[in-house]
Amino acid sequence: MPTVKSSSKALLQNLPRQRGFFVGHGGSDRMARLVMKFGGTSVADLERIHNVARHVKREHDAGHEVAVVVSAMAGKTNELVGWVNDMPRVAGANASFYDAREYDAIVASGEQVTSGLLAIALQSIGVDARSWQGWQIPVRTNLAHGAARIDDIDGSMIVERMGQGQVAVVAGFQGISPDNRIATLGRGGSDTSAVALAAGVRADRCDIYTDVDGVYTTDPRVAPAARRLDKITFEEMLELASLGAKVLQVRSVELAMVHNVRTFVRSSFDDPDSIDSSEGANPPGTLICSEDEIVEQQTVTGIAYAKDEAQISLRRVADKPGVAAAVFGPLAEAGVNVDMIVQNVSEDGSVTDMTFTVPDSDLQKALNTLETSRSEIGYEVAQSDPGMVKVSVVGIGMRSHAGVASTAFKALAGKGINIRAITTSEIKISILIDADYSELAVRTLHSVYGLDKG
């Protein structure tokens, strides 16, 4: 009985890889086991659900074992969430406080509908299929209703049915909690469902069908020279997703990394019949995989950017132990999401400047909180600038290559772009600049690291 414990990182990670399939892995005579995931736009109406069924039939006809994870029809989740939010007010309550367990029962119905419709669509074109709700599999979660974590997936029944040629159509975004109630995984949770299911059934690959045909070196709307990546490591994708690339939910990438689930991002809008699903074929898309599957690693893989950041600088803060806690503790309590933090070492050890960023939408709340804590923190002036952009250079090759950061600084300086803050990690450099220069900065960095197609 294959299971996945997302709380136990080692469990599935060390299982032997049973099969090789597709993109770079040597062929095996066995057919593959696939999890296919389709989001709300891909199942927005009956015609699109039929299109999804054709994608599934193609893989099924190629001899693969297939499980499909579906989201709610586009707009449906928003409608249900709207009702949940409005119900307390309509009932005369002052605030929109609601029971997260009821939220889950209501909102999970969207995926339930899609799973049944896709099963019917598949049956109508001659593919044996059945729908599975989270509680039927079961997908066991913790008790954090509304934002639950998957603890365990019992893939045994689905594996058995797949072995009989039946396609499993799984309602995404949901599981069953220890109190025997439906628990949802939080918005965008269907990506997470798909990756967890792929781990639970030990799939060879998890295909995420989406409205783009892969992961790009940067946003093609900003830099027309952007290229689609054939492969990217889990670590890089995690940074890109965290930095604003909206292809995949951050949690699903984490889960894929922990359980080594090879995740393939591809387009749901391609004609299903034009795609070759046989072994060794190379359909368009981006494979997110472990480092060892990528033979020649680029130094820099992509450029991400995140808009609507606000910079806050506290001037002449007392440079003493505990001051960071005095600043960021109250902000965390107020629910302000602090991102980049830069603190200069003071010249004389007495006062220093502290700079950090928050989302534009949190700026006023952050300033109010700081004002309340002013005497405790002991700063002189709080300056703020909304409308900043964070541009990030990501690449696993940075770990072994020096000078990546200085190349960025030099290139931006050459275009007269002022750098307001810098933070770095092992595989990324983030730079805060004025929003006016964001496109120029993205294009400049994309070019200087040799990412332009050509």
Add this chain to the structure above:
Amino acid sequence: MPTVKSSSKALLQNLPRQRGFFVGHGGSDRMARLVMKFGGTSVADLERIHNVARHVKREHDAGHEVAVVVSAMAGKTNELVGWVNDMPRVAGANASFYDAREYDAIVASGEQVTSGLLAIALQSIGVDARSWQGWQIPVRTNLAHGAARIDDIDGSMIVERMGQGQVAVVAGFQGISPDNRIATLGRGGSDTSAVALAAGVRADRCDIYTDVDGVYTTDPRVAPAARRLDKITFEEMLELASLGAKVLQVRSVELAMVHNVRTFVRSSFDDPDSIDSSEGANPPGTLICSEDEIVEQQTVTGIAYAKDEAQISLRRVADKPGVAAAVFGPLAEAGVNVDMIVQNVSEDGSVTDMTFTVPDSDLQKALNTLETSRSEIGYEVAQSDPGMVKVSVVGIGMRSHAGVASTAFKALAGKGINIRAITTSEIKISILIDADYSELAVRTLHSVYGLDKG
């Protein structure tokens, strides 16, 4: 652990009545256990769901233990059923054939949403509540997906929670089948859910809140002199429901009769706060109960009518054994719903006439079927008349009163109404007449049996 086996008529019927409550039963000091059921119109939007919550709070505040059964929001089931019907065609299938198990998974989502919203609405006005899906209770059904029968309801968890003051909000219309899948009870199944739950938790009463304020002696739109009945027996209600009175599903009345569930039909549109729910109060509505709760039984309780019947007469049918089977066997196979059947004894024992009714909508199919079987049956002419109406006189007192039928015949003759066919049972007389006379016939019979309000 109280259970209800609808397949075993004796199981609950012989349980001791634990409590007396309301309308005619002597008071007890204990509070009552109630099941309240609200249909789709009563939960059509958030405002109405709030109104339902106020009805529930009133009973809860009066000290009663309360479980609520809800339908899907009005229109929702039709939308979901429409998708199920359309999906095969959109997928290119020739016919709208679909898997009833998937139908169930899809359509049951409507009640799931309402149950969660009502739980939130109750919590918002200070009433502890939680939603229950069929699989959580569980409500166990047979395998007849799409039109399942309830085999067993485990009321233990709900009884425990009700005892703690928590209102159970139960998604109607659904249970879980032996294959661990959602099973729905067929359209209108929420009435059945409510009555079955009332049996399962041994409720003192099952309140069906609907868009009318009770069961009337006849349709008030046809006979303005119609009166609301305070009480009616299960048997009479069963006849009325079967004969076209749309207040309750036939199945739910059968179930109420078998398990002796006192069922109270009342309006969901009354102001919740204007109703007295204390013991001994007598709110407007009709109690459906066993004969022994009705002290003075009327001879005739009500007049029902069913429109859009078609009469078929086979002339000069060979009067020999097996001819009825030769006529009605093929019709049953063709799915034609035959209702009244009248066969005269032939004068000379050789040929006879046979008359029966079918729904207008089945008439052409019936005639085609009869034409195909013509040589086998051996009739001379098949005559048909669409647009008939069946008027029925119902009353449990008929069992002990002679002359009820002749009163009807005399009254109709006095108005010049021609009787085309007659069938009778122990407690009803059904008369087929031309549709033109239906209102006149209903009013005449209503008056002649002393049912007019006065």
